[in-house]
Amino acid sequence: MELCSGGDLYNYLADNSFKMPKDQAHRFMKQLLKGVKYLHSLGIMHRDLKLENVMVQVNEEGKTCLKIADFGLSTILECGKRINEQVGTPYYNSPELLRNEPYTFEVDVWSLGIICFILQTGMMPFNPNDDDELRRGVLEAKFGMPTEMIGSKEEKLIKMMLTKKVADRAKVEECLEVLLE
Numbered sequence: 001m002e003l004c005s006g007g008d009l010y011n012y013l014a015d016n017s018f019k020m021p022k023d024q025a026h027r028f029m030k031q032l033l034k035g036v037k038y039l040h041s042l043g044i045m046h047r048d049l050k051l052e053n054v055m056v057q058v059n060e061e062g063k064t065c066l067k068i069a070d071f072g073l074s075t076i077l078e079c080g081k082r083i084n085e086q087v088g089t090p091y092y093n094s095p096e097l098l099r100n101e102p103y104t105f106e107v108d109v110w111s112l113g114i115i116c117f118i119l120q121t122g123m124m125p126f127n128p129n130d131d132d133e134l135r136r137g138v139l140e141a142k143f144g145m146p147t148e149m150i151g152s153k154e155e156k157l158i159k160m161m162l163t164k165k166v167a168d169r170a171k172v173e174e175c176l177e178v179l180l181e
């Protein structure tokens with residue numbers, strides 16, 4: 001992969017006080033969803049999507065583009081199969097991962113939901129005081145949506161991704177369709 005001079009997305013956001021123009025946040029969401037759709041189409045589950053594993057590439061005109069990095073925890077999974085190995089970064093882990101249940105591609109959609117929430121609002125969906133509180137928050141998918149800061153389409157999309165029940169959680173293609181509507 002080429003050198004991404006914007007650094008990782010966490011530092012990029014931190015350097016900009018976690019504020020991002022709406023059109024850029026929208027573009028970033030689209031790029032991430034397209035990237036993960038491509039990975040899933042190849043049967044690849046990333047399993048560690050988080051701000052620190054997304055790189056910001058800046059071209060000569062100063063335009064930014066995201067690149068998904070760090071495939072250290074990724075794995076190839078046959079369609080329809082599930083896996084039981086516990087991996088990932090706790091803050092970005094989906095309810096089924098926390099419950100130690102067999103899981104599949106939807107774990108990436110959950111993690112993307114966390115990233116998109118932060119991109120859209122500049123805030124974290126869960127603000128726990130400790131690991132137990134985080135676990136309870138994630139298992140209940142209980143997060144406050146600052147609706148005044150976010151468009152209705154983006155709000156709908158984040159809720160589709162941060163859905164606790166796997167069967168009800170959107171697939172990455174469905175998220176992209178909503179975004180491109």
Ligand SMILES: Nc1ncnc2c1ncn2[C@@H]1O[C@H](COP(=O)(O)OP(=O)(O)OP(=O)(O)O)[C@@H](O)[C@H]1O
Binds near residue numbers: 003004008052
């Ligand atoms: N293409 C790239 N351009 C610029 N920086 C990169 C690139 N790829 C990785 N990095 C930097 O290297 C760091 C670590 O990369 P990566 O996430 O792949 O490995 P890691 O095993 O998670 O390492 P760490 O535990 O240090 O995060 C990233 O956070 C990023 O700052």
Ligand SMILES: [Mg+2]
Binds near residue numbers: 052053070
């Ligand atoms: Mg990493």
